Amino acid sequence: MSVADEVFRFGRFTLDLRKGTIEQDDEPLFLRPKAYACLTHLARNMGRVVPKGELLETVWPGVYVTEDSLTQSIREIRKVLGDELVRTVSKRGYMLAAGTGPQALPEIGNQPIVAVLRFRNEGGDPANEAIVDGLAEDIINGLARFGTLTVLARNTSFSFASHAAAEWGEIRSRIGADFLVEGSVRRQEDRVLAAVNLIDAKVGSQLWGERYQAEGEGFFAIERDIVEAIIGRLVHRVTATGLKRSSRKPITSLATYELVLKGVTLLRDPAQADLEGAEALFNAAIARDPAYGLAYTYLALARSLNAEFYPVEPEILAQARDFADKGAQLAPDQATSRRIQSLVRAFMRQHEAAEHYLRIALELNPFDADCIEQMGYLLVMRGKPVDGLAWLARAQRIDPLQPYWFEFDRSLALYLIGDYRAAAETLEQSTKQTPWIRTRLAACYAQLGEIDEARRQIALIDDMGGKFSARAYMKIIPFESPADAAHFEEGVLLALGEKS
Known part of the structure; x- marks a missing residue:
C-alpha cells in the first residue's frame, strides 16, 4: 500500500492513517478508537456500500457485539462529519459518499462549447444519409480529441439540422453552444462535395467557411482538413500529434x-x-x-x-x-x-x-461522452455508485440531450445507494418504457413498500409478450459485488411476490 493510499480527503476533511488523525481544514478532530476504525474502513471502501456484517467483523474481530455498537460509532462519525457524507442504505449497510482521488474526472473548465449540427443531405437520397451523418460525427470525434474544446455529443448536436442564420440564436439558447459547425454534403457515386461553416453563435456571424470536393479515399482527408481549420480558428495552436490522432486510418x-x-x-x-x-x-x-x-x-x-x-x-x-x-x-x-x-x-x-x-x-x-458515460456504468457495476454518478453527470454536461440509457444507468446507481424514489422518478421520465425499465421500476417501488405499483409494472411486462423475463433479467446485470446483485434481486423478487 502506497503512502497516498493512507491519506483520504472528502469534503473539508482529511483522514491520515499514517498519523492516525482526522482533520477539518487543518484543525484536528476527535473520534474514539472504534468510531475511527469504522471511518477508516469506510474510507478504504469509499463510494461502496459496506455491509453491517463486514464492519462488525473488521472493527470488532473475534468479538460478539450487537448492531447497537456499530450504530453508536456511526452516530459519532456523523457528529464530526455531518449527515451528508455518511449514508445509511436501508437493509444493507453504510457508505462514505465522496469521490476518490484516482477516479477524478477531467475538467471541462471554461472551454468554448462547440456543437456540430446534423449536415444537410443535398442530394436528398436517403441511401446517402449514413455518409452525410458519418462526416459530421467524425468531425465531432476529431474535435473532441484535443481537449481544448467542449464538443457536444452526437445525440445533442444532431437534434438540430444545419439551419439558416435566423435560427442560430435559438439553437444556442437551447444547448448552450458558443460555436456551431453546420454544413451540407452532396454524394455523386464515389464523388463527394461538402460545404462546412463555422458560426459564432453568440453574435450570429460566420467565422469561416469552405467547400471541399473529393473522390474515393480523398474523402477522409476532408475530415482532417475540416478539423484542423476549426481548431485553428478556435485555439491558438494545434499540435501535429493531435492532428495525427484525430485522423482515421485510411480504408x-x-x-x-x-x-x-x-x-x-x-x-x-x-x-x-x-x-x-x-x-x-x-x-x-x-x-x-x-x-x-x-x-x-x-x-x-x-x-x-x-x-x-x-x-x-x-x-x-x-x-x-x-x-x-x-x-x-x-x-x-x-x-x-x-x-x-x-x-x-x-x-x-x-x-x-x-x-x-x-x-x-x-x-x-x-472528452468522449460515450466513454465517460460507460465509465459511470462500469463503476456502478464495480460497486462504486457515487463515483459512477459523478461520471454520469459529466457525460450529461457534454450530451445534455442524452439518450435514455444515460438515465437508465443513473437510476441503478441511485437504487444501489438506497435512493429508490429518485431512481423511480428517473425511470418514469424515460420516453421508452421497455421491459427492463419496468423491471427496475418494479424493484424501486417494491423497496419503497408500494407493492401494488410494483406488481402493476410486472403485469405491464407480461402484457408486452416476447421472450423477456424479469426473473432472468435480474440475474444478468454484471454486478461485481454479490451484495449488489442480491440487493437488486431482492427488489425484483418482492415485486414478483416472492421472498428473496
Whole structure:
C-alpha cells in the first residue's frame, strides 16, 4: 500500500492513517478508537456500500457485539462529519459518499462549447444519409480529441439540422453552444462535395467557411482538413500529434466506410437494434477490407449487445471478445475500439479488464461522452455508485440531450445507494418504457413498500409478450459485488411476490 493510499480527503476533511488523525481544514478532530476504525474502513471502501456484517467483523474481530455498537460509532462519525457524507442504505449497510482521488474526472473548465449540427443531405437520397451523418460525427470525434474544446455529443448536436442564420440564436439558447459547425454534403457515386461553416453563435456571424470536393479515399482527408481549420480558428495552436490522432486510418473504399456507418445506425438504439442486419453489414465491410479495425469493433458490439437484456451463451461473448480484440489491434488509436473491448469484458464479468480498456479509451479521447458515460456504468457495476454518478453527470454536461440509457444507468446507481424514489422518478421520465425499465421500476417501488405499483409494472411486462423475463433479467446485470446483485434481486423478487 502506497503512502497516498493512507491519506483520504472528502469534503473539508482529511483522514491520515499514517498519523492516525482526522482533520477539518487543518484543525484536528476527535473520534474514539472504534468510531475511527469504522471511518477508516469506510474510507478504504469509499463510494461502496459496506455491509453491517463486514464492519462488525473488521472493527470488532473475534468479538460478539450487537448492531447497537456499530450504530453508536456511526452516530459519532456523523457528529464530526455531518449527515451528508455518511449514508445509511436501508437493509444493507453504510457508505462514505465522496469521490476518490484516482477516479477524478477531467475538467471541462471554461472551454468554448462547440456543437456540430446534423449536415444537410443535398442530394436528398436517403441511401446517402449514413455518409452525410458519418462526416459530421467524425468531425465531432476529431474535435473532441484535443481537449481544448467542449464538443457536444452526437445525440445533442444532431437534434438540430444545419439551419439558416435566423435560427442560430435559438439553437444556442437551447444547448448552450458558443460555436456551431453546420454544413451540407452532396454524394455523386464515389464523388463527394461538402460545404462546412463555422458560426459564432453568440453574435450570429460566420467565422469561416469552405467547400471541399473529393473522390474515393480523398474523402477522409476532408475530415482532417475540416478539423484542423476549426481548431485553428478556435485555439491558438494545434499540435501535429493531435492532428495525427484525430485522423482515421485510411480504408480501401468509401463503400466499405458506408457499410460500417449503416451498420452502426442499426445499433444506435439498444432497445430496437437490428443485430442480424448490422452483423451482415459489418461482415460485408470486412470482406471488402479485412484490415478495417472498426468493422471488427462494431461486429463485436452487435454480437454481444443482447447480453445487456437477455442471457447470452458464453461462446457468443467469447466470439465478441475476439472480434473486439482484433478491432483494437487494427485500430489501436480509436477510443471506440477500446470502449467496446471494455463493454464486452463487462458483460463477461471481467471487471478489472473492463476498467483497464476503458481507461485506455479515455486516454485516447478524454472528452468522449460515450466513454465517460460507460465509465459511470462500469463503476456502478464495480460497486462504486457515487463515483459512477459523478461520471454520469459529466457525460450529461457534454450530451445534455442524452439518450435514455444515460438515465437508465443513473437510476441503478441511485437504487444501489438506497435512493429508490429518485431512481423511480428517473425511470418514469424515460420516453421508452421497455421491459427492463419496468423491471427496475418494479424493484424501486417494491423497496419503497408500494407493492401494488410494483406488481402493476410486472403485469405491464407480461402484457408486452416476447421472450423477456424479469426473473432472468435480474440475474444478468454484471454486478461485481454479490451484495449488489442480491440487493437488486431482492427488489425484483418482492415485486414478483416472492421472498428473496
